[in-house]
Amino acid sequence: MELTGAEIVVRCLAEEGAEFVFGYPGGAVLNIYDEVFKQNKFKHVLVRHEQAAVHAADGYARATGRTGIALVTSGPGATNAVTGIATAYMDSIPLVVISGQVPTAAIGMDAFQEVDMVGITRPCVKHNFLVKDVKDLAETIKKAFYLASTGRPGPVVVDIPKDVTQHKTDFVYPKKVTMRSYNPVIKGHPGQVKRAVQMILEAKRPMFYTGGGVVLSNAAEELTQLTRQLGFPITSTLMGLGGYPATDPLFTGMLGMHGTYEANMAMQHCDVLIAIGARFDDRVIGNPEHFFQDGRRIIHIDIDPTSIAKRVKVDVPIVGNVKDVLAEMNKLIQASKEKPDRAALKTWWTQIELWRSQDCMKYDRDSSLIKPQYVIEKLHQVTRGDAYVTSDVGQHQMWAAQYYKFDQPRRWINSGGLGTMGFGLPAAMGVQFAHPESMVACVTGEGSIQMNIQELSTCKQFNLPLKIILLNNRYLGMVRQWQEFFYGNRYAESYMDALPDFAKLAESYGHVGMKIEKPEDVEGALKEAFDMKDRLVFMNFITDQKENVFPMIPAGKGLSEMILV
Amino acid sequence: MENEAGALSRVAGLFSARGYNIESLTVAPTEDATLSRMTIVTRGSDDVIEQITKQLNKLIDVVKVVDLSEAGHIERELMLVKVRAEGDSREEMKRMSDIFRGRIVDVTDKTYTIELTGAGYKLDAFLEALDKDAILETVRTGASGIGRGDRMLKV
Numbered sequence: 192m193e194l195t196g197a198e199i200v201v202r203c204l205a206e207e208g209a210e211f212v213f214g215y216p217g218g219a220v221l222n223i224y225d226e227v228f229k230q231n232k233f234k235h236v237l238v239r240h241e242q243a244a245v246h247a248a249d250g251y252a253r254a255t256g257r258t259g260i261a262l263v264t265s266g267p268g269a270t271n272a273v274t275g276i277a278t279a280y281m282d283s284i285p286l287v288v289i290s291g292q293v294p295t296a297a298i299g300m301d302a303f304q305e306v307d308m309v310g311i312t313r314p315c316v317k318h319n320f321l322v323k324d325v326k327d328l329a330e331t332i333k334k335a336f337y338l339a340s341t342g343r344p345g346p347v348v349v350d351i352p353k354d355v356t357q358h359k360t361d362f363v364y365p366k367k368v369t370m371r372s373y374n375p376v377i378k379g380h381p382g383q384v385k386r387a388v389q390m391i392l393e394a395k396r397p398m399f400y401t402g403g404g405v406v407l408s409n410a411a412e413e414l415t416q417l418t419r420q421l422g423f424p425i426t427s428t429l430m431g432l433g434g435y436p437a438t439d440p441l442f443t444g445m446l447g448m449h450g451t452y453e454a455n456m457a458m459q460h461c462d463v464l465i466a467i468g469a470r471f472d473d474r475v476i477g478n479p480e481h482f483f484q485d486g487r488r489i490i491h492i493d494i495d496p497t498s499i500a501k502r503v504k505v506d507v508p509i510v511g512n513v514k515d516v517l518a519e520m521n522k523l524i525q526a527s528k529e530k531p532d533r534a535a536l537k538t539w540w541t542q543i544e545l546w547r548s549q550d551c552m553k554y555d556r557d558s559s560l561i562k563p564q565y566v567i568e569k570l571h572q573v574t575r576g577d578a579y580v581t582s583d584v585g586q587h588q589m590w591a592a593q594y595y596k597f598d599q600p601r602r603w604i605n606s607g608g609l610g611t612m613g614f615g616l617p618a619a620m621g622v623q624f625a626h627p628e629s630m631v632a633c634v635t636g637e638g639s640i641q642m643n644i645q646e647l648s649t650c651k652q653f654n655l656p657l658k659i660i661l662l663n664n665r666y667l668g669m670v671r672q673w674q675e676f677f678y679g680n681r682y683a684e685s686y687m688d689a690l691p692d693f694a695k696l697a698e699s700y701g702h703v704g705m706k707i708e709k710p711e712d713v714e715g716a717l718k719e720a721f722d723m724k725d726r727l728v729f730m731n732f733i734t735d736q737k738e739n740v741f742p743m744i745p746a747g748k749g750l751s752e753m754i755l756v
Numbered sequence: 757m758e759n760e761a762g763a764l765s766r767v768a769g770l771f772s773a774r775g776y777n778i779e780s781l782t783v784a785p786t787e788d789a790t791l792s793r794m795t796i797v798t799r800g801s802d803d804v805i806e807q808i809t810k811q812l813n814k815l816i817d818v819v820k821v822v823d824l825s826e827a828g829h830i831e832r833e834l835m836l837v838k839v840r841a842e843g844d845s846r847e848e849m850k851r852m853s854d855i856f857r858g859r860i861v862d863v864t865d866k867t868y869t870i871e872l873t874g875a876g877y878k879l880d881a882f883l884e885a886l887d888k889d890a891i892l893e894t895v896r897t898g899a900s901g902i903g904r905g906d907r908m909l910k911v
Contacts, residue, residue, distance in 0.1 A: 314769055370816070371819055
């Protein structure tokens with residue numbers, strides 16, 4: 192059957208089982224939008240800024256494990272999407288972004304609303320395509336979805352010139368694609384896995400260090416089984432939270448620049464480190480020289496070979512899908528006659544409990560000002576730890592990660608790698624579309640929320656009952672903290688002047704606005720907000736301006752050189 | 757790599773984005789028109805070379821990567837040099853060219869253009885051997901390489 196390029200795009204998305212497409216129309220994509228209008232297989236969500244379209248698709252992908260889809264026009268539409276694409280790239284999120292392009296004859300002629308999208312996004316996508324011939328369109332879209340969702344996931348851009356959307360060809364949607372240049376490894380090398388298991392059973396002070404790869408691989412069950420059968424301490428990066436239940440006693444808390452004292456000390460002093468789906472990022476390791484002054488043997492499981500031995504030398508590298516490798520390890524350990532050294536493990540745990548007794552997460556609970564940590568604790572309590580929590584970037588993000596105990600994966604949705612302010616609200620929209628019956632909270636700051644505040648309009652159009660938890664300290668908190676610690680209190684451009692009356696602003700968009708100024712009102716306000724199951728509630732918590740995030744590892748310092756409260 | 761538009765840019769972009777240096781680069785289609793072969797000369801520690809190899813493999817367009825310097829290989833580069841060749845120096849210049857097994861491919865009453873192929877160090881040596889003011893213009897292709905014996909880079 193002969194179809195136009197635009198019809199093909201829409202049919203391909205339906206073939207891929209698309210539920211939602213987040214987008215914003217424009218000249219180059221008008222033909223596609225005409226077909227979107229005529230079809231009824233998927234729902235199009237009109238946002239108010241292309242950056243939000245990509246963040247919403249991203250939030251949807253993080254909350255479901257499915258590939259998010261965004262549709263933007265050429266030129267400024269495409270460039271607006273770039274921040275969202277780079278955000279997804281840094282956190283390895285499966286997305287397909289379709290961008291319009293000027294007609295093929297106009298490419299390279301500085302046409303109206305033309306940009307070299309393939310050139311601009313080259314460094315921040317897993318791959319991109321410019322479709323010059325409508326005959327290649329269906330196969331390209333199939334390839335795009337295949338690349339986005341396999342191996343180490345990532346965003347794929349498909350740039351489609353307007354005339355290609357008008358040309359006709361026979362439509363055949365390939366059942367599968369094979370690419371000779373792309374063959375992601377799934378199963379770990381059996382010899383390496385055996386060596387790793389051997390090293391694990393011989394460990395005296397073992398430590399599990401887990402990251403976003405556990406969540407992306409849907410390996411929470413295998414990880415939980417592995418950790419519990421061994422009784423080893425476990426920590427998680429910012430991106431891995433929820434991969435292992437945070438309320439479980441084996442969990443030592445998040446590690447890294449704002450990680451707990453016990454997690455960082457255990458990471459520094461362990462003798463066998465098992466890294467699973469994590470990449471030894473600079474926010475986690477601190478000063479590399481300091482990290483290596485205490486020798487330890489390292490096992491590293493990751494699906495991407497470039498992540499292994501990039502920053503640290505490892506003893507047993509295992510390239511493979513985390514889920515499959517852990518399942519294999521579970522089998523070997525259960526079958527093994529050897530068991531871990533009980534006595535050594537007991538001594539190790541005694542040491543860890545000693546570190547834990549520092550109570551590094553304590554804060555002043557008697558203050559007459561609202562403490563941001565308190566708001567997050569109450570949020571956890573009121574939502575019974577069962578909400579989806581998205582976040583923007585800064586102090587509020589760290590407190591949300593530290594004080595909301597995530598017991599399940601795909602509940603904590605934040606921009607870790609790129610650290611994009613403005614991510615929280617549009618991502619929350621994507622999450623709510625994915626889980627319409629669930630509680631979705633967006634923890635944010637006054638700087639971040641204003642970056643995509645226009646999405647309050649999208650929320651109204653689609654009746655998204657999000658709960659926005661604004662921790663308002665009238666400062667760019669994280670910047671102010673660094674300026675206090677390292678720049679002699681010279682608060683350059685970090686004071687937030689001329690803030691709007693957020694409650695009134697929310698109301699002007701048709702939502703419920705609240706302002707909370709006293710600690711005793713926090714719990715009641717949260718309960719009231721979450722009881723409103725069909726309204727978006729914008730909660731402006733006026734918090735203590737002087738609060739800082741602790742513990743903190745200053746730049747250039749080692750894991751055990753934390754500043755404590 | 758796949759012989760697709762933009763494949764070269766991806767490789768060049770990778771090197772520049774990650775801060776690896778490209779000393780020379782040459783690329784052309786192979787006997788299989790859907791594939792092109794690129795040879796890059798780069799410098800770095802073992803760890804850096806390992807990362808470069810892995811990062812190249814990660815590129816979707818790249819089918820296979822081999823480090824030729826790991827085993828016996830043949831390296832060849834082409835150079836065209838335009839030299840001053842007047843009066844007495846004409847004979848000397850022709851002799852130099854013969855010694856290096858070069859060929860004179862263009863002649864005027866004042867200049868020769870010499871074509872030279874060989875490993876990079878042979879081309880360097882030729883330029884070193886000439887008088888600095890004799891060299892008018894040089895253009896080099898960058899090295900291409902192939903493994904010795906049965907060692908083959910095939911898809």
